[in-house]
Amino acid sequence: MNDSPMNGQLKKKLDSVFRDIETDVSDDGRLTIHATKESVLTVLSLLKDEGWSFLQLVSCVDWIKQDEIEIVYVLSSYVGVEDGPDAKGEPYAKGEPDAKRESILLKTRLPRSEPSVLTAIHVFANAEPYEREIHELFGVHFEGHPRLTPLFLDREYKIPPFRKDFDTEQYVKDVFDSVPPIDEES
Amino acid sequence: MSLELLMVVALGGSLLTYVLGRVSSRLRNGFAVLVSLALVAMVASLYGKALHVSYYEDFLGMSLVLRVSGLSWLFAMTASTLGCLSVVFSLSYMKGKERTSFYYSMLLLVNAAMLGVVLSGDLLSLFIFWEIMSWSTFLLISYNGGPALAAGMKYFVMSFVGSLAMLAGLLTVYGSFGTLEFGGVAAGMLSASPGYILAIFVLFGVAFGTKNAIWPFHAWLPPAHSEAPSPFSAILSGILIKMGVYGFLLIIFVLVGLRNFMALGADGLPLHTVLSIVGAITILFPTFMAIMQNDAKKLLAWSTVAQAGYIILGISFGTSLSVAGGVFHFVNHAVFKALLFMVVGTVEYRTKGVRDLDSLGGLIKKMPLTFAVALIGVCGLIGVPLTNGFVSKWLIYKTLILERSPFLALVALFGTWGTILYSYKFLHNIFLGQLPEKYKDLERAPMTMRLPMTVLSIVVVLFGVLPGIPLSVINSIDTSFGLKPLNVTLWGLASDTGALNTINILAAVFAGLLIVWLVLKSGGRKVSVDQADNYAAGAAIPKDKYQYSVGFYAPLTRMVAPYLKDFMDSFYMRLAGWVGGLGSGIRRIYTGYVGDYAMYIVLFLAALIFVQLTWSPW
Amino acid sequence: MDRNQLTKWFKAPTKMAHKYSLHAVYFCTGCGVIEIPPTITARWDAERFGVIPAATPRHANLFLITGYVSVKTLRAVIRTYEQMPEPKFTVGFGSCPINGGMYWDSYNTINQLDKYIPIDGWIAGCMPRPEAIFVAVTHLWTLIDKDMADGYKRYRKHYAQYRANQEQVLGELEWPPLFQSEREG
Amino acid sequence: MRILWLVLSPLIALAVGLFFLGLSRRVMARIHWRYGPPLYQPLIEIFRYFTQKGSSHGVLFGLGIVLSLAGSIVVILFLPFGGICSMSGSGGMLVVLYMMLLAPLGIALSGGEAANPNASIGISRKLMLALGYELPFLLIVLAIMTHYDTISLVDIVSAQRETASAFASFPLVLSGIAYLLILPAMLGMRPFEVVHAPQEISSGPIAEYSGPYLGLVTIQHALTTFIGISLFVNLVWGGAGNPFVFFLKMLVVLAFGLFVNAAFPRLRVEQAVRYLWRWPTLIAFVGLILVVTLGR
Numbered sequence A: 001m002n003d004s005p006m007n008g009q010l011k012k013k014l015d016s017v018f019r020d021i022e023t024d025v026s027d028d029g030r031l032t033i034h035a036t037k038e039s040v041l042t043v044l045s046l047l048k049d050e051g052w053s054f055l056q057l058v059s060c061v062d063w064i065k066q067d068e069i070e071i072v073y074v075l076s077s078y079v080g081v082e083d084g085p086d087a088k089g090e091p092y093a094k095g096e097p098d099a100k101r102e103s104i105l106l107k108t109r110l111p112r113s114e115p116s117v118l119t120a121i122h123v124f125a126n127a128e129p130y131e132r133e134i135h136e137l138f139g140v141h142f143e144g145h146p147r148l149t150p151l152f153l154d155r156e157y158k159i160p161p162f163r164k165d166f167d168t169e170q171y172v173k174d175v176f177d178s179v180p181p182i183d184e185e186s
Numbered sequence B: 001m002s003l004e005l006l007m008v009v010a011l012g013g014s015l016l017t018y019v020l021g022r023v024s025s026r027l028r029n030g031f032a033v034l035v036s037l038a039l040v041a042m043v044a045s046l047y048g049k050a051l052h053v054s055y056y057e058d059f060l061g062m063s064l065v066l067r068v069s070g071l072s073w074l075f076a077m078t079a080s081t082l083g084c085l086s087v088v089f090s091l092s093y094m095k096g097k098e099r100t101s102f103y104y105s106m107l108l109l110v111n112a113a114m115l116g117v118v119l120s121g122d123l124l125s126l127f128i129f130w131e132i133m134s135w136s137t138f139l140l141i142s143y144n145g146g147p148a149l150a151a152g153m154k155y156f157v158m159s160f161v162g163s164l165a166m167l168a169g170l171l172t173v174y175g176s177f178g179t180l181e182f183g184g185v186a187a188g189m190l191s192a193s194p195g196y197i198l199a200i201f202v203l204f205g206v207a208f209g210t211k212n213a214i215w216p217f218h219a220w221l222p223p224a225h226s227e228a229p230s231p232f233s234a235i236l237s238g239i240l241i242k243m244g245v246y247g248f249l250l251i252i253f254v255l256v257g258l259r260n261f262m263a264l265g266a267d268g269l270p271l272h273t274v275l276s277i278v279g280a281i282t283i284l285f286p287t288f289m290a291i292m293q294n295d296a297k298k299l300l301a302w303s304t305v306a307q308a309g310y311i312i313l314g315i316s317f318g319t320s321l322s323v324a325g326g327v328f329h330f331v332n333h334a335v336f337k338a339l340l341f342m343v344v345g346t347v348e349y350r351t352k353g354v355r356d357l358d359s360l361g362g363l364i365k366k367m368p369l370t371f372a373v374a375l376i377g378v379c380g381l382i383g384v385p386l387t388n389g390f391v392s393k394w395l396i397y398k399t400l401i402l403e404r405s406p407f408l409a410l411v412a413l414f415g416t417w418g419t420i421l422y423s424y425k426f427l428h429n430i431f432l433g434q435l436p437e438k439y440k441d442l443e444r445a446p447m448t449m450r451l452p453m454t455v456l457s458i459v460v461v462l463f464g465v466l467p468g469i470p471l472s473v474i475n476s477i478d479t480s481f482g483l484k485p486l487n488v489t490l491w492g493l494a495s496d497t498g499a500l501n502t503i504n505i506l507a508a509v510f511a512g513l514l515i516v517w518l519v520l521k522s523g524g525r526k527v528s529v530d531q532a533d534n535y536a537a538g539a540a541i542p543k544d545k546y547q548y549s550v551g552f553y554a555p556l557t558r559m560v561a562p563y564l565k566d567f568m569d570s571f572y573m574r575l576a577g578w579v580g581g582l583g584s585g586i587r588r589i590y591t592g593y594v595g596d597y598a599m600y601i602v603l604f605l606a607a608l609i610f611v612q613l614t615w616s617p618w
Numbered sequence C: 001m002d003r004n005q006l007t008k009w010f011k012a013p014t015k016m017a018h019k020y021s022l023h024a025v026y027f028c029t030g031c032g033v034i035e036i037p038p039t040i041t042a043r044w045d046a047e048r049f050g051v052i053p054a055a056t057p058r059h060a061n062l063f064l065i066t067g068y069v070s071v072k073t074l075r076a077v078i079r080t081y082e083q084m085p086e087p088k089f090t091v092g093f094g095s096c097p098i099n100g101g102m103y104w105d106s107y108n109t110i111n112q113l114d115k116y117i118p119i120d121g122w123i124a125g126c127m128p129r130p131e132a133i134f135v136a137v138t139h140l141w142t143l144i145d146k147d148m149a150d151g152y153k154r155y156r157k158h159y160a161q162y163r164a165n166q167e168q169v170l171g172e173l174e175w176p177p178l179f180q181s182e183r184e185g
Numbered sequence D: 001m002r003i004l005w006l007v008l009s010p011l012i013a014l015a016v017g018l019f020f021l022g023l024s025r026r027v028m029a030r031i032h033w034r035y036g037p038p039l040y041q042p043l044i045e046i047f048r049y050f051t052q053k054g055s056s057h058g059v060l061f062g063l064g065i066v067l068s069l070a071g072s073i074v075v076i077l078f079l080p081f082g083g084i085c086s087m088s089g090s091g092g093m094l095v096v097l098y099m100m101l102l103a104p105l106g107i108a109l110s111g112g113e114a115a116n117p118n119a120s121i122g123i124s125r126k127l128m129l130a131l132g133y134e135l136p137f138l139l140i141v142l143a144i145m146t147h148y149d150t151i152s153l154v155d156i157v158s159a160q161r162e163t164a165s166a167f168a169s170f171p172l173v174l175s176g177i178a179y180l181l182i183l184p185a186m187l188g189m190r191p192f193e194v195v196h197a198p199q200e201i202s203s204g205p206i207a208e209y210s211g212p213y214l215g216l217v218t219i220q221h222a223l224t225t226f227i228g229i230s231l232f233v234n235l236v237w238g239g240a241g242n243p244f245v246f247f248l249k250m251l252v253v254l255a256f257g258l259f260v261n262a263a264f265p266r267l268r269v270e271q272a273v274r275y276l277w278r279w280p281t282l283i284a285f286v287g288l289i290l291v292v293t294l295g296r
Helices: A005-017 A040-050 A125-138 A168-177 B003-023 B025-045 B070-093 B100-119 B123-144 B147-177 B182-191 B194-212 B221-227 B230-240 B242-255 B258-263 B271-292 B296-317 B320-350 B368-382 B388-402 B406-431 B447-465 B468-480 B502-522 B554-564 B567-587 B594-614 C006-011 C013-019 C031-040 C071-083 C095-099 C130-145 C151-157 C159-170 D002-031 D041-051 D059-078 D092-099 D102-113 D117-148 D153-162 D170-187 D190-196 D204-208 D212-237 D243-263 D269-276 D279-295
Strands: A022-025 A031-035 A054-063 A068-076 A104-111 A116-118 A141-143 B052-059 B062-067 B526-528 C023-025 C052-054 C062-066 C089-093 C121-123 D054-056
Touching (some): A005 A022, A068 A125, A104 A116, B070 B100, B070 B230, B070 B242, B070 B468, B100 B230, B123 B221, B182 B242, B230 B296, B242 B258, B242 B296, B271 B406, B320 B447, B368 B388, B388 B447, B388 D092, B406 D117, B502 D059, B554 D269, C013 D041, C071 C159, C089 C095, C089 C130, C089 C151, D054 D212, D059 D212, D092 D153, D102 D117, D102 D212, D117 D170, D117 D212, D153 D212, D170 D190, D170 D212, D170 D243, D190 D204
Parallel strands (some): C089 C121
Antiparallel strands (some): A054 A068
16 A cells, blocks of 8 residues: 555545544555535535545445445546655656646445435536436435436436336336337238 | 690599598598509500690799600609509508508609609609609608608608709709700700710719619618518619619700710710719629628618619610610519519518518418519519510620620629529528418418519519510610610510520420429329428427528628628718707707897997908998 | 349339439447448448438438437437338348347337337347448348338338337327328228 | 430430539549449439439429429520530520529529528528639630620630630630639539538538439539530630530540549638639639730
């Protein structure tokens, strides 16, 4: 576990500022932060100030056994955020464009029954389509989102299609296989 | 059938319609149609006669004379037929509008004044009827109120300047020759010095130029035409503008005589080339302006200015072929331009006043006859073979090429392609494309509108296929001007330097149409398809949003618009603004206190005494 | 390839004309579309058999449905098929139009294209190669010769069923039925 | 004899035009390293179009196409084809100039009736492009007419055959060059193909044509190519004694057009009109001035 100073420094700062988060560094040196529903926006804005100013994407995982839905924010930065060796081992100064930039994962767990969280648009404006997609396909409600209208799907689904308890084979049987083939004789 | 009776019927008819309007509108409509029909019959019966009668003896020691010649008969005939057709057209156009009896009487008054101008034998009666015409035109242009008032005022100021110029010319002629009759003036002119003739020509040229809306004086025409009620703008654009042409023909051929007109102007730059250059500019610049317009009547107004350029180009060359081309083009333009304005009037009537080219479309499905008539009118405007426009333009082009002035021919021919662009935009944006939802249940044009349009379209095709009929009349005008007559056959012109034979063209086109139609019929089954069943890359057709007519020639507009600033119009506007400023400056003198006025008198007297003491001029 | 046998031209001119000028609709659904450009350009040159891409369905008589048909694309496929002029032929390209292919259990991909529009020929394979298109074209020739490429006749004959299936999957369609059921039999 | 020729010349024009279309497709294929269709492929396509069902958008839809094709046929009657011209005596070059506007007008009317924005955009581009190449074209035609001081095409052709074709006689060589520069625009070849662009506006005005209408459009395209090339050969290259030499000259002109077609990308309308109003117009204008000044 190459505890690169960049993650270490940030890890210490986050632990000191926030009570209700745990941070751990995966074996390939990527920092993962688990935050609660309430503190996730403050962590996001702090990371943004720290230099992680690019929200790559917002994703979602359906933990059906723990009866929870997890929202994952993947952040990265355009410029080197801390001093330290870059990919080729030469030292890089803070602010260097081609510095090694790991992406940071910020995860938060929501109850599966009625998952809802504050929208991240005020911090990262480009989160809007991702949140809209998650709302449509996972049924997560984002308070404060300007338009949670349908993005891809053109019809109503009782259970949002990407959830694990959505039985696709059954749906295909009901909707597509129920269509009768054309019988030529009549 | 004396001329006085004709004038009495014309003028009396217009006054009587106003009175009858008080009694009942139906009676007035019938009477108006009756009067105009009677006028047409009376003028038709004058064909070939050379009457000369003075209807008022000693008006300031002169006798006012009415006369009819070949030229004035043609103008009178066109004016009366167009007047009658537009009265019939406005029967249903004016239904439900207020002040209709005023409108009808003014319409007939304009008609009568035009006949007066054309039939007058001396300059004074010409001037009198000219003023009546200008006045009634101003009242009719500003009939709709609002922007029409401004357009009417602009028209009135410019034609007022023109009338002043004519009055000045009239006085100088009376001063030097003592008589105003055409014969006397023409005799006087023979011995006049070229400078004097040039001055007279310029004065009358300004008067007739403003009325004919040639390039420098065209500023009033587009707003006036688009604001006037459609039946009247049909007359205004068709025949009233051409009174300027009649004036030019009068000066060049009757008063000044062709020889010294050709000799006029500095040796390097003869006047007739200046006139033809002005004509060429009048073709090119308004054609591109017309391409830019998206108001149907403004587009047609600019097209009128452009077509007037063709006529001036024809007249200014002074050979028998060119004058025939110019006069024939005047008749054709009167016919198809009135037709096109009536088409816009019909569309306006049915769509409750909409004439913006960006919000119409697909009306061919609801008004097929109006489209057919508009197509014939547009073909005449462009000059497609087998229509009347083609023959007159063919004459003009032939003179331009054979007189070895290819650059003017270039402008004229290039103007034709410009005409195609804006007339196709006119047809496409109104009749073709997707029919908007709100016009789904539009009915066809009413009978009283369809009749005049069909008559005019028949004339367009008739003069195109058998040009011999009008050309023989024009030949008699050529001979009356002392030019060599053309050897006219019924279907064109037989001449060594390239003949025109419309019957061959007709036979060829008809055979071609027949063959191709048979080939099409032999093909597979034809299924008629609704406008919603259209190719849109698999998507269904959105209602009201699948029409391309806004910014129809956007790339061309982007290229040409910066060079098209109408600097003559802005010059007039600046001039008007300057005069307004001067006027308000002077108004400050009238402060309204009697004391100030008393002071002015005392000061003035003091100044007089002072002048007397120092220089003692008395 | 009996294009230059004159006797055939005199015996059945319509069939020969359709065989040797198959204009394919330029309609790209699913993943198979990447196979079309090499087919019509230098490497395989479909033009020597008279097969060229047509700009609009109005000009075309061959409809190549290349790849999976999602529910939304089905709407466009039906619309394009109905806009093509009569004798028209359709070829399903790849395994997805046949039975849904690897998207058999997807919630937004239809399984059997055959239920919605008539198909004259199939090309199996998960994105078949351009040679497979030529095999399909030659098969289509034999079908046309034997009058078996009668997809458009079947569509007209059983239009009611086709329309019902379309409406069952797509819900309300924005365009009116192509054939009024009582008029066309 | 004249009646026979009246019937025969449109058929010959059609045959030559279709041969040119087939040839151009084969030559383009060869340039792309492909085999390309047989030479009689356009014939097959026309035959197929006529056997297909045509969807019509109203009376004017068919009438427009019939009008434009009839216009092209009549123009062919006026054009001398190697020493033979059937309608030389009824109007000359001015009628040809005017009849040539019937074809685009006919297609424009029926394209507009098809109520499809692709068609309307194609038509407005066609008319703007036509305005573009009309200016130099008129300069050229007027220079030639003033030089030979006649408005009849047959006199121009015979005059050019005695003295020398336009490329040889001094003032007209500029007009010849200018005509060569605008020829791809008049034939609708690649640099100026924006009107029927299949990708952008799905083949422009003819987007909604199917079945027999499309057959007529293909015939119209063949005839327009024939007219464009034969007008060039007649006006500037001095026509020919017998039809065969005339055909060879047309082949050379077609080859020039095809190589330009293969080498250039498709210009936008603005670029095309800006080009047409710059170099060809300048050359033709200088040509006209020379003709007028020398002619005096």
